Amino acid sequence: MVRASVVLVAALLTSVFIAGSAKMMQPKNVMEKEIRLALLDEIQGENIKANLRVLTKEPHQAGTEANERVAKAIEDMYTAAGLQKVHTLTYDVLLSYPDWDQPNTVAIRNPSKGVDIFKSKGVTEPILPDEQGAPHAGHQWLAYSAPGIVEGDVVYAHSGTPTDFARLKEMGIDVTGKIAMMRYGQSFRGNKVAEAQAAGARAAILFSDPAEVAQGNRDDVYPKSIWMPPEGVQRGFIMNGHGDLLTPLYPAKPGAFKSKTAEEAKAEKILPSIPAVPISYTTAYEILSRMSGPTVFSDWQGGINVTYRLGPGLRDGLKTVVDVKSSLQNRHIHNVVGYIPGHDEEDRYVILGNHFDAWVYGSIDPNSGTAILAEVARAMVELTKTTSWKPARSIIFVAWDAEEYGLIGSTEFVEEFVQQLGGRAVAYINMDCFQGNFTLDANAVPSLIDVVIDVAKRIPNHVEEEVQAGRKTLYDTWIRTNPGPNGEPDIKPLVGGTDHVPFLTFAGVPTIDFRMENTTRKSYPLYHSLFETPFVNEHLYDKPDFAMHRSIGRYWAEIARTLADAPLLPFNVTRSAEEMHSNYVVELKKALAALPADPNLDEAEQQIKMLEKASEKFLYRAQHFSTHALLVKDDDRKLRGINERIMMTERCFLNPRGSPGASQNRHVLYSISDKDTYAGRVMAALYDAIDDYVANSDKKTSGRAVAEQISIIYHAVHCATNTLKPFL
Numbered sequence: 001m002v003r004a005s006v007v008l009v010a011a012l013l014t015s016v017f018i019a020g021s022a023k024m025m026q027p028k029n030v031m032e033k034e035i036r037l038a039l040l041d042e043i044q045g046e047n048i049k050a051n052l053r054v055l056t057k058e059p060h061q062a063g064t065e066a067n068e069r070v071a072k073a074i075e076d077m078y079t080a081a082g083l084q085k086v087h088t089l090t091y092d093v094l095l096s097y098p099d100w101d102q103p104n105t106v107a108i109r110n111p112s113k114g115v116d117i118f119k120s121k122g123v124t125e126p127i128l129p130d131e132q133g134a135p136h137a138g139h140q141w142l143a144y145s146a147p148g149i150v151e152g153d154v155v156y157a158h159s160g161t162p163t164d165f166a167r168l169k170e171m172g173i174d175v176t177g178k179i180a181m182m183r184y185g186q187s188f189r190g191n192k193v194a195e196a197q198a199a200g201a202r203a204a205i206l207f208s209d210p211a212e213v214a215q216g217n218r219d220d221v222y223p224k225s226i227w228m229p230p231e232g233v234q235r236g237f238i239m240n241g242h243g244d245l246l247t248p249l250y251p252a253k254p255g256a257f258k259s260k261t262a263e264e265a266k267a268e269k270i271l272p273s274i275p276a277v278p279i280s281y282t283t284a285y286e287i288l289s290r291m292s293g294p295t296v297f298s299d300w301q302g303g304i305n306v307t308y309r310l311g312p313g314l315r316d317g318l319k320t321v322v323d324v325k326s327s328l329q330n331r332h333i334h335n336v337v338g339y340i341p342g343h344d345e346e347d348r349y350v351i352l353g354n355h356f357d358a359w360v361y362g363s364i365d366p367n368s369g370t371a372i373l374a375e376v377a378r379a380m381v382e383l384t385k386t387t388s389w390k391p392a393r394s395i396i397f398v399a400w401d402a403e404e405y406g407l408i409g410s411t412e413f414v415e416e417f418v419q420q421l422g423g424r425a426v427a428y429i430n431m432d433c434f435q436g437n438f439t440l441d442a443n444a445v446p447s448l449i450d451v452v453i454d455v456a457k458r459i460p461n462h463v464e465e466e467v468q469a470g471r472k473t474l475y476d477t478w479i480r481t482n483p484g485p486n487g488e489p490d491i492k493p494l495v496g497g498t499d500h501v502p503f504l505t506f507a508g509v510p511t512i513d514f515r516m517e518n519t520t521r522k523s524y525p526l527y528h529s530l531f532e533t534p535f536v537n538e539h540l541y542d543k544p545d546f547a548m549h550r551s552i553g554r555y556w557a558e559i560a561r562t563l564a565d566a567p568l569l570p571f572n573v574t575r576s577a578e579e580m581h582s583n584y585v586v587e588l589k590k591a592l593a594a595l596p597a598d599p600n601l602d603e604a605e606q607q608i609k610m611l612e613k614a615s616e617k618f619l620y621r622a623q624h625f626s627t628h629a630l631l632v633k634d635d636d637r638k639l640r641g642i643n644e645r646i647m648m649t650e651r652c653f654l655n656p657r658g659s660p661g662a663s664q665n666r667h668v669l670y671s672i673s674d675k676d677t678y679a680g681r682v683m684a685a686l687y688d689a690i691d692d693y694v695a696n697s698d699k700k701t702s703g704r705a706v707a708e709q710i711s712i713i714y715h716a717v718h719c720a721t722n723t724l725k726p727f728l
């Protein structure tokens with residue numbers, strides 16, 4: 001059925017195009033609509049489903065032979081799809097593994113008798129052995145944990161945020177020498193372990209609380225529903241930073257010099273120096289049900305059926321034992337790359353990416369995305385064969401390796417090609433995984449917000465009830481479930497945690513990152529567990545035709561087509577300027593005004609005035625530029641010049657020195673704060689400087705640091721204004 005309609009459209013297109021390949025001859029509007037419809041039609045749910053099965057046959061952590069087989073499978077998919085110049089890029093990076101023969105455990109010990117009254121198995125048993133039964137699939141571990149055996153007293157530290165540890169301190173509970181037990185959620189797990197270590201803990205235990213992962217009836221969990229079953233465990237990495245640890249700022253090409261050692265990374269607190277282990281809520285029950293000490297603050301109680309206590313320690317003198325075996329290893333990783341060369345501008349890139357390495361089978365994170373991307377590639381190439389359509393700019397498809405270990409594959413790639421990307425990349429569009437089936441959720445830099453919204457309005461809704469309620473497009477459900485200010489969906493410039501981060505923060509390439517999700521903007525319950533196998537996608541989230549997965553593919557493809565084809569890049573620089581002028585600067589002034597009067601902040605006040613003026617000029621210039629740019633039609637040389645100025649305006653926001661203490665975080669507006677790797681706080685380095693000023697007794701130095709951070713943003717805004725002007 002679907003095939004037939006494609007052929008029809010193809011025939012129509014061929015007749016429209018046959019006149020010649022020169023793009024000026026194409027009746028643009030008619031053509032664009034036909035191409036769009038043909039592209040949407042070409043993307044097939046069944047293909048995504050088949051791809052997913054191929055990619056999730058075995059557990060495939062980065063650096064393993066199994067993951068090399070997945071890389072090869074993707075290469076084959078890209079080649080079969082008809083992408084050109086398909087190849088892999090190899091890097092030699094520091095990874096971490098458990099001891100597959102000796103699982104990590106948590107035990108409860110009676111020290112007087114020298115016996116363990118409870119010991120976790122350290123391995124989750126499969127529920128669907130056909131999909132989950134590979135050797136070692138069930139191992140529970142956290143990558144980059146220090147190895148070690150720690151016997152001691154547990155303290156419950158809630159989510160392990162700085163605020164949580166401060167509250168424990170106020171309660172007079174000393175974490176020094178203890179084992180910090182923390183639940184997942186609220187912050188990145190690596191930050192939790194780092195906070196525990198800083199508070200003096202000798203080990204960390206992380207658990208999934210049913211309050212987050214099993215909200216329904218306890219009998220209604222996986223495989224009956226999407227809620228985490230009793231033995232499910234979230235894996236993940238706990239290093240603080242991204243990219244290969246041993247080659248900061250430079251690509252870890254095999255044989256290349258390693259400028260840092262693992263010991264140095266430990267001393268710098270990038271690598272944790274305490275053992276850490278993840279457990280299920282069933283194992284957490286064994287500990288929490290025996291805890292002594294005061295009951296927790298009411299907002300710290302979780303969903304396990306006992307009254308949570310702070311500790312320290314268990315009743316009756318019982319001790320807790322954390323036993324972690326792990327090792328750091330240098331391994332090869334492989335990014336897979338393929339192209340659809342641009343017809344008019346080969347050296348302008350629209351880059352689409354997702355990672356393929358997984359903690360276990362990865363059917364949601366990340367291979368739902370990998371499977372969709374391969375289908376987007378196939379559909380786009382197919383269109384170039386069945387019609388005379390060719391993207392005007394090159395579209396690059398990339399599958400990243402070792403994202404799960406800290407965005408390593410993408411970071412090394414960006415470090416290797418930072419100059420070329422800086423000059424040639426139009427945008428990077430990431431989709432990590434399909435983690436829910438209800439609504440789109442997209443984040444983007446301000447200049448690309450118009451694109452993410454406009455495209456969402458062109459993609460039919462896949463949720464039947466929504467369509468029946470009159471919400472016919474992805475946009476209609478998105479704006480209803482995730483409304484933000486200004487009558488638009490809530491779109492953040494950058495939320496951390498996946499592969500768009502190095503593109504934006506190191507190379508200044510504008511990014512879009514999106515996903516399909518439930519309405520809550522949270523993770524999904526089975527996240528990083530053994531149970532992420534195709535059954536979840538096929539039976540719990542989607543229908544046999546994979547219509548929901550297809551929807552995401554359609555959105556991705558249409559964004560790519562839009563950015564690759566539009567003669568004038570559809571970036572809205574006025575939006576960037578408006579955001580700066582009416583939002584960031586205003587918020588910054590408020591933050592400074594809230595501080596007590598202090599002459600040590602005079603310089604900062606002066607810099608704010610400079611920034612305010614500069615942002616007014618930027619706004620004026622952007623409006624002028626946009627009006628002018630729209631008048632430039634059908635003059636390729638002029639358009640290319642205008643487009644180049646748009647691209648280079650974005651690059652102005654890179655500070656070549658990076659944020660203090662984090663030279664890879666070069667974007668002055670959208671770098672991720674090391675204080676919380678998941679959060680996307682705008683102007684993080686500046687707000688970190690303000691926090692330091694508040695906390696620091698040396699007000700003179702810390703006040704000057706605030707002024708300096710403001711001045712860096714001022715220079716960036718001034719640069720953007722100058723870039724929009726044709727003359728200096």
Ligand SMILES: *[C@@H]1O[C@H](CO)[C@@H](O)[C@H](O)[C@H]1NC(C)=O
Pocket residue numbers: 282285305
């Ligand atoms: C609480 O949960 C545990 C573990 O699931 C179970 O063994 C126990 O019987 C439950 N206790 C009550 C009072 O429901």
Ligand SMILES: *[C@@H]1O[C@H](CO)[C@@H](O)[C@H](O)[C@H]1NC(C)=O
Pocket residue numbers: 215438518519520
């Ligand atoms: C989304 O999640 C909420 C809360 O977890 C749940 O009540 C709701 O049914 C979910 N919606 C869909 C469409 O799955």
Ligand SMILES: *[C@@H]1O[C@H](CO)[C@@H](O)[C@H](O)[C@H]1NC(C)=O
Pocket residue numbers: 226437438518540541542543
């Ligand atoms: C969407 O996912 C929810 C689980 O969150 C599931 O209950 C529902 O059936 C799914 N919808 C479809 C159409 O498969």
Ligand SMILES: *[C@@H]1O[C@H](CO)[C@@H](O)[C@H](O)[C@H]1NC(C)=O
Pocket residue numbers: 450572574575578
């Ligand atoms: C660009 O954004 C501004 C500010 O949000 C808006 O007023 C304007 O209409 C947008 N321009 C285009 C061409 O959509």
